[in-house]
Amino acid sequence: MASSSLTTHFHPSVLQKDQNIPTQFIWPKEELVQTKEELNEPMIDLAGFFHGDVAATAAAAEQLRAGCEKHGFFQVTNHGVDEELIRAAQDEMDSLFKLSVDKKVSLQKMPGSLWGYSGAHSDRFSSNLPWKEMFSFQYDHGSAPEELLVVDYFNNVVGKEFEKTGLVYQKYCEAMKKLSLALFQLLAISLGIDREHYKKFFEDGSSIMRCNYYPACNEPNLTLGTGPHCDPTSLTILHQDQVGGLEVFSNNKWQSVRPRPNTLVINIGDTFMALSNGRYKSCLHRAAVHKGKERRSMVYFVNPKKDKVVKPPQDLVDQKGEKIKRKYPDFTWSKLLGFTQKHYRADDTTLQSFCHWLLTNKD
Numbered sequence: 630m631a632s633s634s635l636t637t638h639f640h641p642s643v644l645q646k647d648q649n650i651p652t653q654f655i656w657p658k659e660e661l662v663q664t665k666e667e668l669n670e671p672m673i674d675l676a677g678f679f680h681g682d683v684a685a686t687a688a689a690a691e692q693l694r695a696g697c698e699k700h701g702f703f704q705v706t707n708h709g710v711d712e713e714l715i716r717a718a719q720d721e722m723d724s725l726f727k728l729s730v731d732k733k734v735s736l737q738k739m740p741g742s743l744w745g746y747s748g749a750h751s752d753r754f755s756s757n758l759p760w761k762e763m764f765s766f767q768y769d770h771g772s773a774p775e776e777l778l779v780v781d782y783f784n785n786v787v788g789k790e791f792e793k794t795g796l797v798y799q800k801y802c803e804a805m806k807k808l809s810l811a812l813f814q815l816l817a818i819s820l821g822i823d824r825e826h827y828k829k830f831f832e833d834g835s836s837i838m839r840c841n842y843y844p845a846c847n848e849p850n851l852t853l854g855t856g857p858h859c860d861p862t863s864l865t866i867l868h869q870d871q872v873g874g875l876e877v878f879s880n881n882k883w884q885s886v887r888p889r890p891n892t893l894v895i896n897i898g899d900t901f902m903a904l905s906n907g908r909y910k911s912c913l914h915r916a917a918v919h920k921g922k923e924r925r926s927m928v929y930f931v932n933p934k935k936d937k938v939v940k941p942p943q944d945l946v947d948q949k950g951e952k953i954k955r956k957y958p959d960f961t962w963s964k965l966l967g968f969t970q971k972h973y974r975a976d977d978t979t980l981q982s983f984c985h986w987l988l989t990n991k992d
């Protein structure tokens with residue numbers, strides 16, 4: 630066990646193999662209801678959309694609409710992200726999570742910041758700790774490609790020996806941005822609004838790239854890799870390895886999302902739910918862990934520029950002169966992010982709690 634105290638530098642991966650899991654990681658029984666059902670649709674093939682095929686685009690938009698209205702979730706194939714790049718990004722994760730505890734501690738993210746290493750959020754929470762280690766960094770959509778800000782982050786913060794890791798993630802984030810802007814066009818088409826609306830809104834956005842490493846766990850039925858939540862962000866592009874563990878809550882039950890090669894999972898987040906005036910649901914999901922098997926996921930969270938006002942397009946709130954009731958107040962991503970980092974642990978009702986907080990904290 631690491632010499633440092635459990636609460637500040639706990640790393641699940643340093644647990645002795647034969648040890649029961651510490652009470653901080655044991656979740657309430659009601660959060661641990663198991664499931665054997667699967668949710669694997671809609672699976673949207675983007676090839677026709679990328680080729681500009683009108684009928685294929687309309688069909689993809691219809692599939693996407695059904696998935697987003699029901700459970701804020703869909704999956705994509707032929708997404709244009711090079712498989713070798715995904716494999717390389719996954720391989721680079723191992724070099725990060727195999728670092729020594731002391732190096733991990735030196736990369737530990739600062740309170741209130743999202744960037745850097747976190748072991749089970751043990752610096753932020755003292756119960757219901759998620760059984761995972763994370764490494765998160767920023768990707769600015771607005772930065773010029775030649776700026777290589779991700780490469781700089783790895784070179785200057787993580788260490789010169791991680792230059793290759795930085796180059797791989799620089800390319801991965803650029804590919805994620807490109808896919809996200811295409812998906813925003815398809816989302817706009819599915820909502821019947823100007824195809825460029827959301828793409829323009831996010832072009833100068835800023836995203837969070839997060840690598841999740843879920844160590845094998847001796848008592849997987851007592852804990853969770855990531856607890857039940859809706860991503861407070863706008864759109865999530867998730868790559869999970871072939872181990873399995875992602876679950877979506879839909880039709881009043883938890884359903885596992887079977888990993889498939891060359892497939893990316895797309896979740897609607899709270900901010901996009903507000904941008905669609907509630908037409909699309911923020912996806913309630915969680916991640917399970919396994920005995921004897923570790924698991925990895927790479928999650929790209931898309932956000933608008935921090936100070937941009939988040940509100941639905943006029944066409945969604947004023948349809949042929951009929952005023953549609955606004956579901957959420959105007960807010961900025963900066964405010965919502967700050968709420969989740971300083972006041973509230975994101976869960977299944979973050980947006981509702983945030984709106985209440987916003988309206989009762991006028992300052």
Ligand SMILES: C=C1C[C@]23C[C@H]1CC[C@H]2[C@]1(C)CCC[C@@](C)(C(=O)O)[C@H]1[C@@H]3C(=O)O
Pocket residue numbers: 750759837855856857858859860861862930966969970974975976
């Ligand atoms: C804005 C964010 C906060 C979290 C990372 C991004 C989007 C997802 C959020 C999170 C994963 C939701 C579950 C709880 C959380 C604390 C976690 O388990 O990591 C959340 C992230 C965070 O606050 O770091």
Ligand SMILES: O=C(O)CCC(=O)C(=O)O
Pocket residue numbers: 839841855860867869874875876914915916925926928
């Ligand atoms: O690892 C997973 O499958 C889910 C992770 C997740 O939901 C998150 O990091 O927000």
Ligand SMILES: [Fe+2]
Pocket residue numbers: 858859860865914
């Ligand atoms: Fe999530």
